[in-house]
Amino acid sequence: MDHSLKSPPVTALDDTFHAMIEASRGTSPPDLAARQDSLRRLRGMLADNERRLEQAISADFGHRCAFETTIAETLFLQTELKHTLKMLPRWMAPRRIATSLQFFPARNRLIPQPLGVVGIIAPWNYPLQLTLAPAIGAIAAGNRVLIKPSELTPHFSALLRELIAAAFDPIELSVTGIEDGVAQAFAALPFDHLVFTGSTRVGRIVAEAAGRNLTPVTLELGGKSPTIVDVSADIDEAAERIAYAKLLNAGQTCIAPDYVFVPEARRDAFAGRLHGHMLRMFGTNPANGDYTSIISDRHYQRLEGLLRDAIARGAKPLSVTSPEDPAWKKLRKFPPTVVVGATAEMAIMQEEIFGPLLPVLTYRDAHEVIRFINAHDRPLALYWFGKDETARENVLARTLSGGVTINDCLLHFAQMNQPMGGVGASGIGHYHGEWGFDSFSKLKPVFYRSPFNRMKDLYPPYGASIAWIEKLLRFLS
Incomplete structure (x- = not known):
């Protein structure tokens, strides 16, 4: 060679x-x-x-x-x-x-x-x-x-x-x-x-x-894995589970919740509880050993850019501090941030976030959410929270994703008897x-012919007997 x-x-x-x-x-x-x-x-x-x-x-x-x-x-x-x-x-x-x-x-x-x-x-x-x-x-x-x-x-x-x-x-x-x-x-x-x-x-x-x-x-x-909080959901329970899943590995998880849809009337209550659970889990000290750093300066700067763009377009962040805070930036610990009032034209909704930023969007009708999800690339994961079985089955039937967890996040990935994989742009x-x-x-198919098999009856020259064999084959087909 x-x-x-x-x-x-x-x-x-x-x-x-x-x-x-x-x-x-x-x-x-x-x-x-x-x-x-x-x-x-x-x-x-x-x-x-x-x-x-x-x-x-x-x-x-x-x-x-x-x-x-x-x-x-x-x-x-x-x-x-x-x-x-x-x-x-x-x-x-x-x-x-x-x-x-x-x-x-x-x-x-x-x-x-x-x-x-x-x-x-x-x-x-x-x-x-x-x-x-x-x-x-x-x-x-x-x-x-x-x-x-x-x-x-x-x-x-x-x-x-x-x-x-x-x-x-x-x-x-x-x-x-x-x-x-x-x-x-x-x-x-x-x-x-x-x-x-x-x-x-x-x-x-x-x-x-x-x-x-x-x-x-x-x-x-990867891609943008959506989370839907149904009107029937317990918003405090949903907020706690979503906060944990989003901040595991500081959001650097391919199946992390990428954005959340909540009923319009419950947006502020949900965002407040989500932020409260983030604070309870990880506190306000960047040196907290439970909280993971961002992998590189380049990735940290990318997240800063997404947040700046969202704020410039009218979003309101809920966070303990700015990501430019020297104490956090020195350790490459990006502050967990809820982005309230996110809209589709923001950069944060255009690319996979892969960090501890969580946009919160609102809806009045569940059909809006399904239309939004189906207008974009097939996600690697989808999460749904609620108690209404009809609403749940409607989302499962009308959306396509790599996998789904109901009333929690991430856990479908850990099932050894279930496949892990994406669909379309997600894998x-x-x-x-x-x-x-x-x-x-x-998985090689092998056919073992029996010595008693009468396939020889189908060989040429075709005589008069072929007619009844053809009828038999049609019957068995």
Whole structure:
């Protein structure tokens, strides 16, 4: 292979990828014991290095609440590993498929097989969970996995690379560097499947690069996930749950509530209670260890710009202080802010917020809300609060989103027996649990002909008997 025009990191990437390809094509797929061994090594690596991983992630953020890393990343992965290890024998088994009457007594089977080499381009916001959750599904399906971490998490990326290298052969599971040029070269490789988690804008670039190789993709993107507070809702309960979901990881969550629709007459009451719950949870001190920093100065400045634009267009912020407050800005802690009186033309309603800003919009008729949601890109998540079952079912029937949680937020993502994935601009494909196993497998249909089957009666030359056979086939069809 001629590496003369490639940088050392890209050369190393090529070498690792091609070694994985050769191994996946040249050896038998890993059996159940081998896959379980890989998953147990991954589980042991997480358990033995939980504190180091937590510290590395916090160093990348400036400050990351330790408990948030535990519940949203480490424990999530341990739960998925436990579930996968338990269910893997059943997932791997050939699946019986019904056989049409005209082919009896033959059999159909669906046989799961590894695709080969799966690539994962990981994001920065939940760097551990969103790197290893798809890897768990890919490993369970018998694939070799190559991971490209985010350049915004250099401490975590270096540690993950070290830990994976110590626990796995590089042709089983490997982590690339984050140097310039690696991301572009990674997306251009002819993987058997490619997973990308990140923005819709970059997702389009990744999909275009993968398309040149006809590589199937799973795109976990984002967008503006709406929250609807119905007239039948308990507004204090809704405000508390929305505040928590919005401020987890300081709003840097792809399925965070992005904006809230409330009945016009209850706007001020709702906004006040929402702000009150934010204060109760995180207080007024930017040094509060429960509150996570914004990942970078650039992202902090982007959020400042969204808020300035909203204020200039007439919105009223509810916050403990301005994001320009030096005490908050020094720590890159963006003050939790309710944006009251948000309107569709504001920049804050034009792009995914990905931070602790929550616009509150109003409605008089629930049909207005549905029309608004359907006039925009399909969201990754939708949240509905209320007690009116008819209103709830109307929203579920008339909107399309990646997933929904009723009377809370985020929790549909944590269901191991439910798929996680977007629709349209918010993503393509699914993973989690058996859905991940199936996404990273070729479910190969196999037909087993019986020696007693009379298909030979259909062979030419066609004689007089073909007429009654045709009638029989029409009857059975």
